[in-house]
Amino acid sequence: MTKKIHFVVLLLLLIPFDSIAQSNKQKLPPNFLFVMVDDQAYDALGFYDRYPFLETPNMDRLAREGANFTNFFVTQSLCSPSRASFLTGTYPHVHGATQNKGQLDPNWKKYPSYTSILQQQGYETAMVGKIHMAHYRGKKHVRPGFDYWFSFIGQGKYFDPMVNENGKDYREKGYITDILTNKAIQWLKEKRNVNKPFNLCLWHKAVHGPHSPAPRHSNIYKKEDIPKPPFNTHEENFSGKPEWQRIKASSSKREKYQRVDSLPRKNWPIREEKTKKMLETLIAVDESLGKVLETLEEIGELENTVIVFTSDNGYFMGEHTYSDKRIAYEPSMRIPMLIRYPKMIKPGIEIKEMCLNIDMAPTFLDLSNSNIPSYMQGESMVPLLKENKEVAWRDAAMFEYYVDDKYPDAGPNMLAVRTERYKLVDNFLKDDIDELYDLKKDPGEMNNLINDSEFDDVEKNLRNKLEKLRDKYKYNVDRDWWLRQVVNQSPK
Numbered sequence: 001m002t003k004k005i006h007f008v009v010l011l012l013l014l015i016p017f018d019s020i021a022q023s024n025k026q027k028l029p030p031n032f033l034f035v036m037v038d039d040q041a042y043d044a045l046g047f048y049d050r051y052p053f054l055e056t057p058n059m060d061r062l063a064r065e066g067a068n069f070t071n072f073f074v075t076q077s078l079c080s081p082s083r084a085s086f087l088t089g090t091y092p093h094v095h096g097a098t099q100n101k102g103q104l105d106p107n108w109k110k111y112p113s114y115t116s117i118l119q120q121q122g123y124e125t126a127m128v129g130k131i132h133m134a135h136y137r138g139k140k141h142v143r144p145g146f147d148y149w150f151s152f153i154g155q156g157k158y159f160d161p162m163v164n165e166n167g168k169d170y171r172e173k174g175y176i177t178d179i180l181t182n183k184a185i186q187w188l189k190e191k192r193n194v195n196k197p198f199n200l201c202l203w204h205k206a207v208h209g210p211h212s213p214a215p216r217h218s219n220i221y222k223k224e225d226i227p228k229p230p231f232n233t234h235e236e237n238f239s240g241k242p243e244w245q246r247i248k249a250s251s252s253k254r255e256k257y258q259r260v261d262s263l264p265r266k267n268w269p270i271r272e273e274k275t276k277k278m279l280e281t282l283i284a285v286d287e288s289l290g291k292v293l294e295t296l297e298e299i300g301e302l303e304n305t306v307i308v309f310t311s312d313n314g315y316f317m318g319e320h321t322y323s324d325k326r327i328a329y330e331p332s333m334r335i336p337m338l339i340r341y342p343k344m345i346k347p348g349i350e351i352k353e354m355c356l357n358i359d360m361a362p363t364f365l366d367l368s369n370s371n372i373p374s375y376m377q378g379e380s381m382v383p384l385l386k387e388n389k390e391v392a393w394r395d396a397a398m399f400e401y402y403v404d405d406k407y408p409d410a411g412p413n414m415l416a417v418r419t420e421r422y423k424l425v426d427n428f429l430k431d432d433i434d435e436l437y438d439l440k441k442d443p444g445e446m447n448n449l450i451n452d453s454e455f456d457d458v459e460k461n462l463r464n465k466l467e468k469l470r471d472k473y474k475y476n477v478d479r480d481w482w483l484r485q486v487v488n489q490s491p492k
Contacts, residue, residue, distance in 0.1 A: 029121075029368045030341065031305040032199040033292065036086075037285055038079060038130060038208040039325065040311035042072070042334045043230075044279065053224045054279055058290040059338065062309055066340030067385060069351045073418070075358055076400050077313040077325040077332045079132045080104060082357055083203070086312075087113035087145075089361030089376030091400065093476045098402045102135040102154070108144050111375055114361035115199055116145035121370050124196040127151060128184045129203030132312075139167035146201075148191060150183045156205045158212035175214050176205045177281075181288040185295045199364070202292065206281045213280035220283070221276045226269050226318075229331075231444025233319040234270055237262040240448045242432045247409050249321050270318040278317075306367055307340040308360070319444070328399050328416035328425045328435075329445055341367075344385055351384050353393045354418070377473055395419060398469040415475075417466040424462035436462070 046056035047063050074082045080099065081092035084106040092098045095106035108116075115125045126148040133143075135153045141164040142149040152163045156176060163172045163179075172179050184202045192198055213220075228234055238246045239262035246263055269275075289309065296302040314332045316322035325332045337355070339345060344367075358378030365372050366380035383391035399416040412432075416425040423445070425435035436450040436459055449455045469475075 028304065029123075029197050030343070031197050031301055032118075032364055032367075033296070033305050033307045034199065034201045034203075034364075035289060035292075035307070035309045036083075036129070036201070036203040037206055037282070037311045038132075038204060039278075039313065039315045040207055040282070040336060041315045041317050041331060042311070042336045044282065044315075044317065045336060050230070051224075051227065051279060053221060054282075056282065056286040058286050058293060059309060059336075061293075062289075062307060062338040062340045063348070065342065065347045066307070066338060066345050067349050067351050069337035069339075069355055071352055072310070072335055072337035072355045073333045073357075073397055073399065074313050074335055075356055075398070076402075077327070078401075078404075079208075079312050082312040083132060085357045086360050087115065089114065089358050089372075089378045091358065091377055091398075091473050091475075092402075093400060094375075094377065094474060097133060099404055100132070101405070105134040105143075112373075113143075113145040114364050115201070117365060117370055117373070118199050118368060119145060119147070121368060122196060123199050123368070124148075124193050125199045125201075126184075126187050126192070127201045127203070128187065129180050129201065130156060130205050131203070137164070137169055141169075142167050148187055150180070152205075155208060158205065161205075175284070177214065177284040177288055180204060181291055184292055188292075188295050188299060188301075197368070202288075204285055204288070206285050207278050209274070209278070211274065211277035211281045213277060214284045217280045217283045219280070221280055224276065226272050226275050228268055229317060229319045231446070233331075233444040233446065234268050234321060235265050236320040236446065237265050240451075242427055242429070242435065242448075244409075244412050244427065244429065244432055245320075248327075248411060266321050268318070270321060271323050274323060275317055303342055305341075306364075307338075309336065309338040310357075310360075311335045324410065326401055326404070327411045328401065328414060328423070330439075330443070333399055333416075333418070339385065341385070344382075346387065349387065351381075353384055354395075354397045354420070355381055355384070356397055396465045396469060398466065398473060398475075400475075415466060415470070417462050417469060419462070419465070422458055422462055424459060424466065426463075426466065 043050045045059050046054050047060045075085050076082055076092045078100060080097045084095045084097040088095045088106055088111040090111050095111050097104045097106045119125055125146050127146045128150045131151045150165045152161055158176050160171060160173050161176050184200060238249060249263055296305055313325045314334050315325050316331050319331045320329060356378060359381050362372045362376050362378045362380045363382060366382045396417055396419045401411055401414045403413050404410050413428045414425055416423060421440050423437045423439060427434055434450050435448050436455060437445040
């Protein structure tokens with residue numbers, strides 16, 4: 001009888017404590033899973049149906065159960081600048097990493113990443129994957145703002161890559177997407193402090209070229225037909241376009257290039273094999289997402305985790321005959337952005353407002369109930385996620401690009417302003433023309449209106465908007481200030 005009484009008393013004592021523990025867990029701020037791919041076209045996802053044979057069930061799930069941003073753009077379409085903007089919430093001309101150079105890191109001290117701020121708020125943070133900034137080795141490779149670090153220098157390799165784990169360099173056997181997935185799952189299950197909310201950045205090398213699918217996915221799309229790009233943009237001949245675009249498209253050296261008004265139209269398909277390999281490489285990323293979602297469910301954290309899927313920049317898939325990014329066309333600027341968080345976001349919503357990569361850091365901080373520092377130039381997207389129709393949002397967005405020392409013919413210095421209807425591109429060239437597009441009538445950006453007098457007022461209005469945005473975002477005319485400061489400081 002005494003044993004039974006003791007058991008009942010013990011049971012009664014345990015129940016309240018368990019309830020308290022559950023209650024405390026529910027009060028914890030949300031976790032964050034930030035998944036990023038490299039060089040992905042915004043519509044290269046199964047649910048967009050651009051490629052009817054492409055199956056991405058886990059990415060599709062995020063769109064079905066969360067929010068799909070249909071007008072999400074980068075502030076600069078290049079790896080290092082964009083990644084730094086995601087982390088700091090600032091434009092490249094502010095954080096300083098304006099090129100993919102082995103010497104360049106953002107100014108972390110002046111512009112700490114959102115993960116550094118989350119650390120101060122009690123979060124445990126992890127970087128698993130591609131950072132693609134200054135090429136440091138050893139302990140210096142570990143960037144501030146992360147409790148756990150697993151990354152690699154530069155682009156890395158798809159197979160048997162050299163990696164850096166918490167400051168130690170070594171070679172890891174296997175396929176990079178699978179390696180990163182396993183490290184992320186291991187951290188979630190075994191290495192993190194389960195009493196803390198977490199932020200996990202899972203930033204893939206894929207699908208950056210040269211595209212190398214996992215052996216299990218190699219040639220699965222070999223017999224598939226690649227559809228033509230939207231709006232027949234592959235028929236581009238650059239008539240009425242800037243001279244620098246013909247130089248870029250002709251793949252010729254500037255000094256050998258003969259000036260012509262237009263180039264012959266290229267026959268479709270353009271780079272068919274390259275496109276298929278890229279899509280095959282994407283499949284392992286979708287599998288990775290599925291495995292991490294399963295892990296979150298297994299450890300009981302799925303519903304309390306904000307899951308973000310995006311890319312560091314867009315990518316041309318034959319549009320305008322290009323296979324690159326960098327410049328101010330829509331396929332280059334626009335990126336996929338999916339966010340799932342059932343505690344706040346209704347399933348299957350589309351968000352059409354113009355959002356930028358600099359908006360992501362303040363959004364993470366807002367969701368975690370952290371203060372957003374004044375240096376961050378983006379806006380929290382939480383009101384949009386809550387479908388607050390009364391919120392005032394931007395009516396214009398600014399895009400920038402800087403001449404790449406390694407690929408000078410890839411594009412000139414430029415600033416662009418995009419509104420819902422129009423886009424103006426200022427190429428900073430005295431001996432060439434700028435660009436003006438009516439995105440409503442010409443969504444493929446084939447007809448340059450810059451010399452059409454009927455659009456003089458439109459051009460004037462857009463240049464005024466651009467000037468205001470330059471002031472708002474503290475645009476530095478001397479744009480390579482940070483580059484010159486560090487260019488001679490080779491990482492060691």
